[in-house]
Structures are given as structure tokens and as C-alpha cells.
Amino acid sequence: MEKLQPNSPYQKRPAQVINLEKGKIPPQATDLEEVVLGAMMIDKKGVDEVIDILNPDVFYKEAHQHIFEAINTLFVESQPVDLLTVSQQLKKMQKLELAGGEFYLIQLTQKVSSSAHIEFHARIILQKYIQRSLIKISNEIIEDSYDVTTDVFDLLDTAESKLYDITQGNIKRSSETAQDLVIQAKKKIEEIANKEGLSGIPSGFTELDKLTSGWQPSDLIIIAARPGMGKTALTLSMARNMAVDHNIPVAFFSCEMSSVQLITRLISSETGLSSEKLRTGNLEKHEWEQLNVKVKGLEKAPLFIDDTPSLSIFDLRAKARRLASQQGVKIIMIDYLQLMTAGGGKNGGNREQEISTISRNLKALAKELNVPVIALSQLSRAVETRGGSKRPLLSDLRESGAIEQDADIVSFIYRPEYYKIDEWDDDEHTPTAGQGEFIVAKHRNGGLDEIRLKFVGNLGKFENLDTFPFSNEIASSMNNAANDDTFKTPNFPSAEDAFGTNSNDDLPY
Incomplete structure (x- = not known):
């Protein structure tokens, strides 16, 4: 009797044999x-x-x-x-x-x-x-x-950092020998010696560049001041000098002002037209011509402005990496540090811990991209309550002592004119009108100094202070002639010789 096979709705499939040919091996050649x-x-x-x-x-x-x-x-x-x-x-x-x-x-x-x-x-x-x-x-x-x-934000940051390292060909070694580092240092010194000008990024301010030799790669620079001192004006002036005069790509992150407001400030300083005129559009014909001609250099400048509000340090690092990779950005500016957030769910701590996290990450970013990072910072109100000149101190840095520790350079902007102080506290008692002081209070790799700059308030910019080694009266042979006979013509004729002798009788009336 024939044995019946049960009808099954499922088809019997042959067993799959996994062979090594279909396995994955790392890409190689x-x-x-x-x-x-x-x-x-x-x-x-x-x-x-x-x-x-x-x-x-x-x-x-x-x-x-x-x-x-x-x-x-x-x-x-x-x-x-x-x-x-x-x-x-x-x-x-x-x-x-x-x-x-x-x-x-x-x-x-x-x-x-x-x-x-x-x-x-x-x-x-x-x-x-x-x-x-x-x-x-x-x-x-x-x-x-x-x-x-x-933490998911830490994970994203780590992932992007590792991918960026591959993009740049910077797969990091765990350590380097002293011999390798000495060779690198000697090579860098030779390059600097053979290079004319500054070794770093020029700020455009002569005395400051002499002190720093330009802003150096991997440095974190803090510029701190009280509100109204001109923090934004100074950094915009630097950004303009770098991008327009030297064609150096600059990234400017503004947490306070919009990108249009910032570019309007730059147009004002470039053209000499006041911000008020540019806001109202009340310009004369020649001013329109002046505007069109003088902004051409600014239009071509490699300046990249990001005005994202409440920017987190994670977002900043991601954007900075992209700008460095795609646009070749050589310096990063942030306005200002206290308006940033730590992100990544790290708001559970106090504000001091958050600022510490931000400053530590900014220093890490400077080292990772090997570019200078300039961050603006607010000062505490202790400056206002202090008597005397009200010149800021390192202890006035707001909300965190970590800023002072992480930064390679800590500097302050000081304008006595803001506090109704009419004279500098120097031997000459020179007037403070239209002047500011850039105070380098900490410099990890150089000296300290107090550098005076010219402040043009109506245009919102800083310039080099014009100093003359001579008196206000300019020496000239024209000036000497006022007190001698240089231009005296000898033997002038008398009136009678020139016009003849006339009696009163000859007058017509």
C-alpha cells in the first residue's frame, strides 16, 4: 500500500549554506x-x-x-x-x-x-x-x-569630530615622540624666520600685532568689557581688516545682533556714512555713489556671518568644522560667550559650570581646527562699583574663573570717556575723547601691555591711534617766513612814483 504524504501549505526550501566567499572582509588593495x-x-x-x-x-x-x-x-x-x-x-x-x-x-x-x-x-x-x-x-x-x-548630543559631537578627522586626513596618533615634535618645532621656526611679516593672523592694529605677532593658531583669545565699551565694534573692525585687507577667511558667530545689522555696521565703517543714515536710507546722490563704490571690497571679502540665537557649543563646533573644511576659515569670532548654551542636556548645573563647559570646548575647538578662536565676554558689575579709573581686572570676568584658565590671552576694552573721565591717568594727562585702551591682562606666550586705539563712535569702529613724535606746529619754510624777511621785496616804489603827484584841486569832486 502506498504511503500517503501529508499535504503541507509550506514549500520545503533547501538549507542555505553560508560560505566564506559571501562574508565581508575589510576593504583592501x-x-x-x-x-x-x-x-x-x-x-x-x-x-x-x-x-x-x-x-x-x-x-x-x-x-x-x-x-x-x-x-x-x-x-x-x-x-x-x-x-x-x-x-x-x-x-x-x-x-x-x-x-x-x-x-x-x-x-x-x-x-x-x-x-x-x-x-x-x-x-x-x-x-x-x-x-x-x-x-x-x-x-x-x-x-x-x-x-x-x-548623551545623544555628546554622541553626535563625537561622531562628527571623528568624521571630520578622516576628512582632513588627521587620523590621530595616541602620542608623538620628542624627536618628532622637535623636528616639527624647528621646521615651524624656520618657516617663521623666512616669512615676512607676522607669524599669525593680523588684527590690523599695529601695536597689538607687535605684541602678539598676530593671533596664533590654536589660541583661545578672550576680549572682555562692560556693555557699551565697543566689544562688537572692535571685533568687527578686526574681522574687516583680516577679510578685506588681507583676504583671510573669517567666521563671525553673533548671538546678539542679526547678520544684517552687523553688515550695516561694516558698511558704515567702510563708507564713512553714519548708521543712522543707512538705517533711514536718507542719502544724498553723492552718498549713494560713495556707498556703491566703497562696498565693493566688502562684497568680495571672505567673511561668513552666522546669527543663530542661543547658539549651543555643539552647534558652534559643527558649523565651525564645516566652515573650516569647505571655506578654509582661518579664524573664528564669537559675540558673545554668555549668550551661548552648553547644550547636550547639561543645563542641570549652575551657570558657572555651563560657562566652564563652553570655554573648555572653545579651547578644544581652537586646537582641533588649529585656528585662533576669539570669544567676547561680559564683565561683572564690580567694575562699575569700583572707584578710581574703573580699569577692569582679571577678577572681573563674569560667572566663571575657568575662562581665565582656559584662555591663552585675556584682554579688556576700556574707554574712560564712557565713565565721564576726561583725562588719562598718565603723566601727560592727555584727553580721553575718542580713545580706548586694549588691555592685555594675560598672555600665555608673550608680554602684557595697554594699547591705546582710536574709537570712532558714530561709525562704530576702532582704528590705530595716530601718534606724532613732534609738536603740533609742523616745521616748514612757509612758517619761518612769517617771522623773517624771506618774502620781503626790496625797493618798493612810493605812491607818488607809482601814480604821480595829484593835488586836491585836480580831484573831480
Whole structure:
């Protein structure tokens, strides 16, 4: 009797066999690695073309990392690079066996006949390394995302920071040797010595630039003052000097004023037209012409203004990274620190802790992007209650002592005229009208000073103070002539000689 098979609604599927061919392996190009290393050992031109593109970490095979490290060492020491010298260098480094031995080096040189297309091959190796780095970072982000204790804003900031490092080719090493750092420092000193002018970003104020040699990369600069002293006016003047005069890309983050208000201020200082006239549009014909002509330099200036209100430090870092990457921004300005928020759910603490977090992150941002960061800050009311000149002190920094600790430079703006003080407290008792003082109260890498600047209130800008080493009377031969006979004409004729003698009888009436 035939055995009946039960009818099943489900189709029986054959068991799936997972084989290694369908498994995932990290992106790699070991065959190109062999070709590139072989070409570098047979052709010096090949070394010159790719030595600045690659580094040991980009190679997938550990043996290739050791070989490239040996080649790089020979190149730095200006030694010839060939099969024998690389072999000797690996022996010196005690890594010859780890690199596969002498026979493997010979095999590499036999795989290629010239260094043709070596740069193209090197860039493919670099692309594979970037892919591996992205996979590694993505796995770390996924793992952190499952951790419920991780703050989501911290996670976003960390993720963007790591991705930015890959974009810039700055996959960080855990540490650097003193030898490497000394070589870097010497190279930087040589570059500065051979470079004309300032080593940093010029502010446009002569005496200030002499003191700082320009704003230095990775520095956090705090400019603090009481309201009405001209914090925004000073930073806008600096931004204008950098972007217009030197074509240096500047990022300006304003938490207080709108971008249109800021650009109107800049137009006012550039054209010499008062802000009131620009607000009302009440301009004469020649003033319209003046406006159109003088703003052309400002229109072309690489100045980027962001007026996001209540900007969080997370948003600032994200925007700054993008501006540095896409626009090549060389300096960042923030107006002002107390209007920012720590973000990331960190508002549970007091305001002092929040400001500490912000200042610490600003310093980290300056180091990460290797650009100067200028942050404006408010001063406490202690300045107003103090007698005497009311010149600000470091202890007047508002809400946090961490600002003073994190900053490389702490400076103040002081205008005695604001407090109805008519004379400076110097020996000459010079008038304070139209003048301000930029006080450098802390300078981690330089001296301290009090620098006087000219303040043009109606245009909202600061300028260099014109100083003359001579008296108000300008020496001139024209001035000397007033007290001598320089222009005296000898033998003037008398009236009778010139017009003849006339008696009263000859007069017509």
C-alpha cells in the first residue's frame, strides 16, 4: 500500500549554506600595496611622488607598514632608497623578519618595472584605508548608540569630530615622540624666520600685532568689557581688516545682533556714512555713489556671518568644522560667550559650570581646527562699583574663573570717556575723547601691555591711534617766513612814483 504524504501549505526550501566567499572582509588593495612599495624601491621618482600621500597606517598588511616606515625613514634622512638600503634599514629597526625577509623584498621589486601611475595607485590605497576607518568609526558609533547612558548630543559631537578627522586626513596618533615634535618645532621656526611679516593672523592694529605677532593658531583669545565699551565694534573692525585687507577667511558667530545689522555696521565703517543714515536710507546722490563704490571690497571679502540665537557649543563646533573644511576659515569670532548654551542636556548645573563647559570646548575647538578662536565676554558689575579709573581686572570676568584658565590671552576694552573721565591717568594727562585702551591682562606666550586705539563712535569702529613724535606746529619754510624777511621785496616804489603827484584841486569832486 502506498504511503500517503501529508499535504503541507509550506514549500520545503533547501538549507542555505553560508560560505566564506559571501562574508565581508575589510576593504583592501594588497596587490597595489606590493606594486607601490616595489616601485618606490626601484625608482627614486616614485618616492617623491607618493611620500606625502601615504603613511604607514594606510597599508593593510603589517609587513607593508614596516617596509614603508623604513622607506620613509631613509627619505627623511636624505638617504638613497633601494632594495639594499631598505633591507639594511629594516635590520637596523629589527623588523626585517616581520616585513617578510629579504626574499619578500626581492619579490616586491620584481612585480613592477617602473613607477608609472604610482600616484594613482597610492590614492587607491588611501581610499581603502579611509573606507576601513569609516567602518571602524561607524561600529564605534553604533555601539555607543545602544548605550542608554550616553548623551545623544555628546554622541553626535563625537561622531562628527571623528568624521571630520578622516576628512582632513588627521587620523590621530595616541602620542608623538620628542624627536618628532622637535623636528616639527624647528621646521615651524624656520618657516617663521623666512616669512615676512607676522607669524599669525593680523588684527590690523599695529601695536597689538607687535605684541602678539598676530593671533596664533590654536589660541583661545578672550576680549572682555562692560556693555557699551565697543566689544562688537572692535571685533568687527578686526574681522574687516583680516577679510578685506588681507583676504583671510573669517567666521563671525553673533548671538546678539542679526547678520544684517552687523553688515550695516561694516558698511558704515567702510563708507564713512553714519548708521543712522543707512538705517533711514536718507542719502544724498553723492552718498549713494560713495556707498556703491566703497562696498565693493566688502562684497568680495571672505567673511561668513552666522546669527543663530542661543547658539549651543555643539552647534558652534559643527558649523565651525564645516566652515573650516569647505571655506578654509582661518579664524573664528564669537559675540558673545554668555549668550551661548552648553547644550547636550547639561543645563542641570549652575551657570558657572555651563560657562566652564563652553570655554573648555572653545579651547578644544581652537586646537582641533588649529585656528585662533576669539570669544567676547561680559564683565561683572564690580567694575562699575569700583572707584578710581574703573580699569577692569582679571577678577572681573563674569560667572566663571575657568575662562581665565582656559584662555591663552585675556584682554579688556576700556574707554574712560564712557565713565565721564576726561583725562588719562598718565603723566601727560592727555584727553580721553575718542580713545580706548586694549588691555592685555594675560598672555600665555608673550608680554602684557595697554594699547591705546582710536574709537570712532558714530561709525562704530576702532582704528590705530595716530601718534606724532613732534609738536603740533609742523616745521616748514612757509612758517619761518612769517617771522623773517624771506618774502620781503626790496625797493618798493612810493605812491607818488607809482601814480604821480595829484593835488586836491585836480580831484573831480
